[in-house]
Amino acid sequence: MGSVSSRSEFPDLPPPLPLQENQYEGENDRVIRLVQETLPEAANLSEGELLKYSEGSYGRGLYFTKPDTSLVSNKPLKGLTIDAFVAVGRSLIRTKECKGMDYCALVESHKCASVKGMHSGAKTEYVVYHKDQVYIREVRLAGTVFWNSGKT
Secondary structure, three states, X not given: OOOOOOHHHOOOOOOOOOOOOOOEEOOOOOEEEEEEEEOHHHOEHHHOEOOOOEEEOOEEEEEEEOOOXXXXXXXXXXXXXXXXXEEOOOEEEEOOOOOOOOHHHHHHHHOOXXXXXXXXXXXXXXXXXXXXHEEEEEEEEOOEEEEEOXXX
C-alpha cells in the first residue's frame, strides 16, 4: 500500500482553485461531525424535539456548522448546542443564496444530499433537509452537558 503524497513534494503544482458555484464535494456515504446552535426556547426539550428547522439562505432545512474551539474547551455558550454526526453525503457547494432549495430539488437537479453554503464571508454552513440524516451525540445547554448518547 503506497503512502499519501503531500503538496510540498510537488512544488510546481499551481495552488488549488477556490470553490466555485455548483461544484460538488464528498461521496454519497460521507458523515461528518457538525453542530447546530439555537436558543433553548426554539427547541421543544419537553417533547424531545431538539433539532430546529430554519428558513435560511438555502431554503427550509437543518443548518449546521463545523465545531469550533469553544466546544472543545467547554467555554460556556449561551443557548443550546447540538453536537451531531450528520450524513451530508455528496454536497452541492453554493456561494450564493438559493432560498428555494429543498430536498427534492437537490436530489433531482444535483444528485446531492446536502448543501455546503459559503456566501458573504460567513461561517461555512451545511444544510440537510431530513432529521433522519442527523445522529445527535451530545446536547449542551449554556455550555453544560444536558444529554449525551455515549457515542464519540
